[in-house]
Amino acid sequence: MTTSVLLALAMPSLACAKVSASADGRQLRLDGGGVTYAMGVDEQGYLQPLYWGPALGADAPLVARHPAELSGFDPAGSVTPQEYAGQGEGLVSEPGLKVAFADGNRDLVLKYRSHSIAGETLTVELSDIRRPLTVTLRYTIDPATGIIARSATVHNGDRRPVRVDQIAAATYTLPAGGDYRLHYLTGRHGAEWSQQEAPVTPALTLLESRRGSTGHGNQPWFALEKQGQSSQTDGPVWFGALAWSGSFRLSVGLDNLGRPRIGGGYNPYDFSWTLKAGESLETPVFYAGFTDHGMGDASRRFHTFQRAHIIPGGDAARLRPVLYNSWEATAFNVTESGQMALAEKAAKIGIERFVVDDGWFGARDDDKAGLGDWSVNRRKFPNGLGPLIGKVKALGMDFGLWVEPEMVNVKSDLYRAHPDWVMNFPDRPRTEGRNQLVLNLARKDVRDHILDVLDRLVSENDIAFLKWDYNRNWTEPGWPGVAIEDQQRLQVQYIRNLYFILSELRRRHPGLEIEGCSGGGGRIDLGMMALTDESWISDNTDPYDRLTIQDGFTQAYAPSAMMAWVTDSPNWANGRETSLDFRFLSAMQGSLGIGANLDHWTEADFASAQRWIAAYKTVRRTVQRGDLYRLISPAPDAATSATFYVSQDRKQAVLFAMLHSSQYRDNGLAIHPQGLAPDTIYRLSVLGGAPLPDGLPAEAQGSFWMAQGLRFKLKGDYKGVAIVFEAKPDHAPSG
Known part of the structure; x- marks a missing residue:
């Protein structure tokens, strides 16, 4: 680009x-x-x-x-x-x-x-x-x-x-x-x-x-x-x-x-x-x-x-669908039957997009082999991806795949055929990171090969979405074969060719959507955001850590591009245990995804998830396209944090109040919304169907809420509430 x-x-x-x-x-x-x-x-x-x-x-x-x-x-x-x-x-x-x-x-x-x-x-x-x-x-x-x-x-x-x-x-x-x-x-x-x-x-x-x-x-x-x-x-x-x-x-x-x-x-x-x-x-x-x-x-x-x-599609872009990603459930143990079973469970709770993560291609049973060989593993999918995609679509979801096209394992057909395609200096080590090397996209033949295999993959399968990952940084950034005075063009030409691949792939497949990822937030910027529909901002999915991560991300970038998942507890990153309700309330402050192992969920978990996903869809446009007011930023010395999203027409708003932990007589301060229409009467409800906290009026003018604030108590550890403001139809703001 x-x-x-x-x-x-x-x-x-x-x-x-x-x-x-x-x-x-x-x-x-x-x-x-x-x-x-x-x-x-x-x-x-x-x-x-x-x-x-x-x-x-x-x-x-x-x-x-x-x-x-x-x-x-x-x-x-x-x-x-x-x-x-x-x-x-x-x-x-x-x-x-x-x-x-x-x-x-x-x-x-x-x-x-x-x-x-x-x-x-x-x-x-x-x-x-x-x-x-x-x-x-x-x-x-x-x-x-x-x-x-x-x-x-x-x-x-x-x-x-x-x-x-x-x-x-x-x-x-x-x-x-x-x-x-x-x-x-x-x-x-x-x-x-x-x-x-x-x-x-x-x-x-x-x-x-x-x-x-x-x-x-x-x-x-x-x-x-x-x-x-x-x-x-x-x-x-x-x-x-x-x-x-x-x-x-x-x-x-x-x-x-x-x-x-x-x-x-x-x-x-x-x-x-x-x-x-x-x-x-x-x-x-x-x-x-x-x-x-x-x-x-x-x-x-x-x-x-x-x-x-910047974000593709502009104001007309579709809202980010609620997705399920299979990584935490299966890791590399991807099979047709296992993914079909997960798809059935995902559809049950209202998921709109089903994504198969790493392990579906080449000789990919772990992270030591297969990168670079973007053909379906026939041992895992004997009839290709067609039966799984058909099942996913019949369940009312679209289908996505994880790819990492810029990388190659030494144990791959691609590397055996083209060992010269990686960044390298002759007679120097080829340092691996996560058991992989970086392909030299600055080379036109490498650029064209990656575009060709991805174009074929999307053309031959009904793929709506690619999670585009990038899991290591450069070492030995050499470009043998070009003049010495041109070898340091690599720093620029690589990225230009990456942009070319992404833009050309989108041109050839107008309905294709892409998520940018690099071990979480390792390659998020306005250049990538212009060619991807959403961004995976961190591999850390702990719901409390995420509040700080999301607060930092939104200083610079739009919440509409910010993917956030509900995953398992205890969380892999820090061992913290949190309720499913708290995990949902944290994740739905951006574009919502589910990454938990559904095979371990109880019927109560499925019922709760179904309720939360349905509730999220009622405020999704406001969260993804509204104005964000960071009312109380999460901090180590603060028990509570609060974010407030106001729709563009100011007819709906949603307040997320999140508690880390409470002590006796905590939560004395009022939370003051911003951005409401002052003369509009807003009716309050709790997202998910719970009753309003004691002491909150059911309705009042926007000026009242902004001046008086909301005063209520959250008790316990890792608790949260989302309060929805709906303009009364006969008092809705105009324009």
Whole structure:
């Protein structure tokens, strides 16, 4: 998937956005969603960032002025704020672009050459002051949210090659200040989406992956707020995320005049790209936004944008079906009869999609063999997948399969035939992770083979869904067979070819849906989200741990893409024991799935699950497509957490209140909903049919609930309740 495709995702809603230039062409502006982003050309020809914040009037006096030398230590080139700087002329902050010319020159000074406005896209061309090297910057802005989409393309107009050592999709500059705080997300396998914050200082903060994929460790997402001014509900927040699924780097720090600068793009670690004569290199898209209504509104704006313009299908996409996955029930012991028996039990509780996980293909009896051989194991399925798929569909469900196409076991027909297809350095070890190696998707023959086998698999079977897994990171990322100066293109070309496979597979099979997975949340980003319908955010399915994981995920990404499963107790991750009710209430705060071993369930479990799944379907649209308000985030020192989902038309809302553990006289604080229509009367009920907690009125205006709050007690350990707000028909909000 190219950057132009990603930029185009933002285009349909841009009809009301305004992209403009002053009469003399010295000021350029993008306006939309109550946000203005402006830049200007100074008298020396530098393109400077001028403003990014609440919408300004058309006559706002924004002027770019070139600064004088500050001192011998700070020449003008080092203190000039640049929209996209080359590494040259004394620049000491992070550049947008760093190159080495064929004659050894590494000085690059980029100045404004021209701009154009075509429809709703602003294009600005910069060029070096001496060499025929140009950078094209592209911008769009979404009218509903003010989210900006930016990318850059560098072009070598010389007959001699130019080596690109570092390139950003965009750099953003904010006004000087020492009160900025950075919010970011870190983690590891099973403990993804941990929220961190730190002051923004001259010491550069790097958020990066060197793994070949996004990785569990750092997310390519940031949010900056003003200390003492910003909160969940108020104050300025600048936020954004890079749409790239490979090794990335985001940098955040104050420049030498105290201005925060945020840059993001390909990670320069183990990367270089030699531009031949006439060749160009395009970056991913770096999306970013602003709000003056706090971190909660920043999340909701980004969620709205993602639902409309990133997640496939946009606002018209189908709601995520309730699925069952067979992994915890059978692991590799997959058989036709066993899966049919599970399918019957899944259909009984209202499941809509049945997914067979690992073990259905090749010589796959454990994780040591079979990866790469995507043909049905005839010992396990003597007549192929047809009988099982027929059974699943007859039970009213559609059918899905687990695949891990980018990997190969040494014990496989594919590896025996093509040992050169894996990433490797000659005469170096081939380090295995989870007993597997990584195929080199940067190779066209590997890319085409994977596409061909998956296309055949979906064409020959009635498959509605693929769970696309990726269970290790890169080692020995060598690409023998191409010129030495091109071997480090692997970091970029691999991901480009992955995007090609996914997009082409979807084009050939328009009804096919895909879930992105990498040992849980190891490869979730806006690049993958643009080509997958949902995301598996963690292998940790413990319902209490999940509350923290889900709280972190939704800081950056839309709940509509967030898969969450009900699995067995005690949980494999930590041995914690929880009730089935608590597990359902935790999982239904996203897109609901079941991963428990149904062969171990009692009749009471089946009855409870059937009740909860039916209840979830009554609020599914609100949870998946509504506005999320994180009322009380889960924390080690807090007994209770609460999330609140409000439908787009504000006719329905659902409050999930979750208790870790209680002590005598706990739960004294009221939970205050947000986002309701103030004058609308809402009637309350408990999801699942239980009576309302004592003391809660059955109905009241939205303004009452938001001001007075809900005060009720949860007692015990790992308890929860979901309270539904339904607008009375004769008092429903309009529009």
